[in-house]
Amino acid sequence: MLEVRELSTSYGAVRALSDVSFTAAHGEVTAVLGANGAGKTTLLRTITGLVRAQGGSATYDGRELTRTAPELMPSLGIAHVPEGRGVITELTVEENLRLGGLGRGGRVKPEDLERIYALFPALADRRAALAHVLSGGERQMLVLGRALMAEPSVLLLDEPSLGLAPRIVAQLFELVQSLVVDQGLTVLLVEQNARSALSIAHRGVVLSLGRVVVDERAEVLAGDDQLRHAYLGF
Amino acid sequence: MGDARPGLAMQDITVTFGGLTALSGVSLEARPHEVLGVIGPNGAGKTTLFNVACGFVRPDSGSLSWGGQGLPRLRPHDLAGLGISRTLQGLGLFDRMTVLDNVLVGADRDARSRFWSDLLSLPRSTRDEARLRDRARGVLDELDVASYADRYPASLPYAVRKKVALARALVSEPELLLLDEPASGLSDTEMSDLGTLLRGLTDRMAVMLVEHHMDLVMSVCDDLVVLDFGRVIATGSPAEVRDDPAVQAAYLGEAVTDA
Amino acid sequence: MQQFVNTVLGGLTLGMVYAAFALALVLIWRSTRIVNFAQAPMAMVTTFIALQIIEGGHSYWLAFAAALVAGLVLGAVVERVLIRPVEGKAEINAVILTLGLFIVLHALASVVFGNRYRSFPAAFGIRGLEVGDTTIALTGFDIFTILAVLAVMGLLVLLFRFTDLGLRMRAAAFNQEVARLLGVRVGRMLTLGWALASLVGSLAGLLIAGGSLVHPGYMDAVVVYGFVAAVLGGLDSPAGAVVGGLLLGLSLSLVSGYVGSQLVALAALAILMAVLLLRPQGLFSQARERRV
Amino acid sequence: MQARIGRVLAQPVVLAALGVVVIVLVLTTVDDFRSVQLTQMAYLGIAAGGLTVLTGLNGQISLGHGALMAIGAYTTALLLQDDEPVLPLLGVLVVATVVTLVVGAAIGVAAARLHGPYLAGATLALAVAVPGIALYFGETLGGEQGLRVRVPDAPDWVLDAAYFVTGQDLTPSKYVAFLGWGVLVVTYLGLAHLSRGRVGRRWRAVRDDEVAAEVAGISLGRARVSAFVVSAAAAGAAGFVMALSVRLAAPSGYSLTLSLTLLTAVVLGGLGSLTGALLGAALLTFLPQVVTDAGVSAGLDDIRAAELAPLIYGLVLVAVILLAPAGLVGSLRLAWHRPRRTTTSKGEPR
Amino acid sequence: ACGAGGRSDDDGDGDGDAGSTVGVTDDSIAIGGTFPLTGVAAPGYSEIPTGAKAYFDFVNAAGGVNGRQIDFTVKDDGYDPTKTSSLTNELVLKDQVFATVGSLGTPTHSAVVDFLNDEEVPDLFVSSGSLGWGEDPESRPMTFGWQPDYEIEGKVIGQYVADNMPDAKVGLFLQDDDFGEDAEKGVRQYVDDQIVDVQRYTSGNTDVGPQIAALQAKKPDIVLAFTTPSYTALAQLTSLSLGFKPQWYVSNVGSDPALVGGLLAKFSEGKVPGDASALNGVMSSEYIPGIDAPDNAWVKLWQKVWDQNGGQGELTNYRIYGMSWAYTFVQALQAAGKDLTREGLVDALEQVGSSLEGPNLAPYRYSDDSHLGISGMELVKLENGKGEPLTKVLTTDVGDAEITEDGSGQADDAPPESGIPDVDPVD
């Protein structure tokens, strides 16, 4: 269980998160929604310690995260796929993937790589290419694949559908869903694409100006026209 | 909608990178007052197509023409002079320049002052600068982001930054606008605003749009070209394309988006 | 003929020394994306430490090892204390910082070790090999130099190409934040990178000093040529550094012997320009064509 | 109203006019020795001004500006070999600037293709190579000893005018000081105009994002080369002043140290800021002397005191980078603006 | 617009005919000099002013000259003429020195020599053997050289080779500046047709392999090296690795056997023969006694001075060099008399300079027509760090002046008991 309690952060004078609290249950997808600039990215970054929390905490199975170094996240089973294209463009596709596998400690086995290539065949064709030449969508696949290399138990995804073709988005969400179902993965999914996100989420948390304004079961949120119009714009 | 002047035409463009064929025999035409959508799976070659149109990538074969004239050796910085603007798939904002300065860079080709008059700060230069400033503010205003004019882009919300990038492309009053995924990262509301805006632009220019958000594509495009593995697999109106089984298989999938 | 052979051989040995220095720069570049202008004075300091030990009556090899260890430590300390705060900041800040360090170390060394020429012994003979009745300009120490540099290059290639540690180091250099999220101890990698680079730098210092004269500025010319060699090779590639070093050493030696020693620096500039105009990223770095 | 006054005061022309008044006041009150030092500050300032534009606004690092100064200085020296100069001094300045500019253009064309460390490497090689030319062509360029520069006497009308304004005789060193500062004011005025205008915007755009700049219609090559040429011209003018002040153009005066000194001045003051460049130049002119003197009066022997200057100088460099990475002027400016602006960028990976 | 300000046209600064006494008080004389204390040229050279200072302190301790203490300011120019220029400005304009003494280096001093003459500051005993210091007193009336110039050294060795080795092939190994150039001029007067190759090295580039290899190819029997000490050592080391074994002549500047031998000695562990004997058999020249002759009366004096007034470190030939010109300066002050003026000092040197006694083996050439320094030297062969004379002291002058054996007895004098000269004032 990933538990966020009264988490607050600011950038200089700008308050980005105030007293955010919610829990993401084991084996569930929790969607974090909200307008641009609502603080979604900041939330994930604060949880994994990339941004210093000013107050509150985030714990995973009782283990404090916000004050733990980001480097330790993979060994705690937490994978954070950052916003934007977090590929290391100077490394090849395969090196990026191997790097993902190293995080959990130990060596990277060829089977691990093959597992990812099976998930994203487009990457298999380009394994020796520098990540620099990949198209936008290919990069997005690469970061996802890299996160999965570490076989995490918690996956923090920051707008994974950004720039992906509809079919791939669908596949991606299916993939996430299957990981949750088959492996009991816990997922915190930040999305603009609220509709798709809610279609696979168990729970929806809506942020606005750094505060939690809605925290509901996904069906309820998707079914409530008022809430949807007010916060999600569809 | 027929306009006598033809817009951008690409004939039989082929691009390869090492062993990889990114585009193969692609032909299309972006006509004035129309929005031409280019869609296709990731890595299909859409951005590469734009890069060819901009001179960033030289095609192995095929030709380009603009307004009926051939464009044999196009270089990216000639583009603005021809009346073509483009946004980048990333943001490509100048982080250490204010929003207004960012937009002013887009107006650069219209600056009349020259090096020497700048050096001496002649009245001509000052006047010219004021004129461009007004124009840049006008565009920012049109996109509803004028209040950010003196801020630096890095600290602004993503949607605002996207608009700034768009403003920079628009300020030179191009005849053809190439937009690479302008809606990525926008919320549904923002996206529909963008749709309205794009339709409005067709009064003034031709638009070529690469996008993965089908709602937007379907609602604003007049014509679509679908790429897969560098080939055109379908063309036609949005409705035609949507129902094309090849397109569904390659790109749309069982559209989750169609709730 | 003999002159030509000797000039070429001299050039190759000299080139190897540039290569050693270039390797150190490549290491730091690969692990922190910083060009360490203070590499030369750092190596000078460790060489003086070795000299101090030798003059204290200890064996050459003890001094050699001590200098390498000192290099390792010095590199780590410099990274920790000085470089850490400017990592990820504007590139020029790091450049200036290392230049500042250059000046400081130089001045300190003049005060501590004294500002005069001193001779530094060599591990192996410094007489050329005799072939028949001619002597060729290849001494035992030269051979040692060549082997040592090739070995270091080989080890670096192994490290970066084939080991997980190398992969981690590169990741940390390219994108700290992403690397951290992937569990890379970025801080340690950077420190390690500097420590190793400084060790290789010390080795270069010892090789240059061996059988020759040292003073606090003895490495200064090597900064320039070592840097040029690294840039020629593409900064990212250990093999490139060695090829760049050899190319430079050889050309400079020929220019010096057959045209005029004043033009050595100009020749270095000309070679660099010619190479960079054809390949702006150096001879050995991978093409990075995609821009958009 | 107050804002309006502020804006008028911030106009480069107004600042320049104020500057001229200050310069005249200062130069008339100081003694000959100080005015020689002030000339040194002027030529370092001129070259640093050009470099700050190149590095701060256009993002190109040059470790070889000292070599460009050498070109200006040697041109000056060649034109001022005889007691009867072939050209009036202003003409010499123009020729020195133009020659350097042309060389700068040639180098700039090559440099425009290079990035970061590659550019640094190429310019570093330039810095060490140019003095070698003077040695190789020793016949014309005077070899190691360099070329003597005969500074023409100030024309009578200048002497009279100076006497009229200041009530003192104009000594030769003051004459050169006035010349140097005159060149500085004009250079800074031009640089300020350029960097505020369209040209400066292009430079900054290229610095921040090449691709985006290119798409916006800016020719990368032309923007880079023009920045290089402008800063080379400034270096040429600085070389002219330096040659007059030192009365000599010799290779060892234009060693790598000079190039690095310029870069240091630029960074100490704060990248991209002309005020910073001037401040940096002042620091570099006066600091070593102050330190050495302090060392001597603290009872150190000469050699140790002499080593003290570079030591302190290096330490100051390191300290500024660590404690005030935006440079002195940059940090002041940051402190001034702190309440209004939030912190750094979102660090979006490329 | 002419004359609007009523500016006076008179340039004089009021001292009139009495002569300038800037820097002189009743109990002190301020002098200064520029030296490379830091940077590439510092090794060795930075010791020169310490020697001079020690001697001045020695004199001051004994009451100074005419009751005046000598206050010697040393400035570090790092061998950069630009700095020399601003530091000399500082010495003259700010510190108001009476004279500059011993300032070091050809390129560096070239930058300021005209300024000093314009300002009418005595510019004495420049530490460099360039002809610029004294060849033309007309245009530089205030400047005096001290050591033998490089041209006469070239002449002396040239004649020796021509006389004693008429069939030898001669190679030249030269520093690429005035030093090498002037020397070459002298050498060529005698052995022009024997020279088979000339190689030049650039100071700062420590790789002399290509030059030595080129020399070796021409198979010279004797190589005349006009090099600084570190380059002498580098050349020897490189020759060793190339198996190049000609007879060497090394210029006085670069042959300091203690220094060079010391440098080479480190390689002695079976690799280079012997310690100070590393230069055995090498020919050189001497114009003042050095530490290789500890029993020489002058060297004994220097040792005493250094022991009493020196700072850290040993007595070295560089320090002896500094003390030697300091000694000459004290003599000049004495000759100029109690009423010390700049003009008086210059006059006195011109009048009595050529007859001053001192450590110099040959007399100075100071006169109305020449301000060049010591007029000759003896050639020696180095054996175990000592110079064994090959010739008598030979004197000559620049141009086609003949070389003659010195008859002045300069070489045989000894310092006064007190170690402080006693020269009668002129007039």
Ligand SMILES: Nc1ncnc2c1ncn2[C@@H]1O[C@H](COP(=O)(O)OP(=O)(O)OP(=O)(O)O)[C@@H](O)[C@H]1O
């Ligand atoms: N490094 C930063 N410095 C200053 N302000 C920042 C920084 N990063 C984010 N902000 C601000 O904090 C607020 C929250 O930003 P955040 O990126 O967390 O929002 P988001 O919900 O992820 O938005 P988006 O959908 O655009 O990704 C915004 O107002 C943003 O401008």
Ligand SMILES: Nc1ncnc2c1ncn2[C@@H]1O[C@H](COP(=O)(O)OP(=O)(O)OP(=O)(O)O)[C@@H](O)[C@H]1O
């Ligand atoms: N410079 C290059 N070198 C090698 N391969 C390249 C280069 N540029 C593009 N590619 C490859 O060409 C293919 C097409 O890329 P492109 O960027 O055009 O795709 P795209 O259709 O824009 O995809 P997306 O929707 O993901 O942005 C990709 O497989 C990409 O990896």
Ligand SMILES: [Mg+2]
């Ligand atoms: Mg976000």
Ligand SMILES: [Mg+2]
């Ligand atoms: Mg794309």
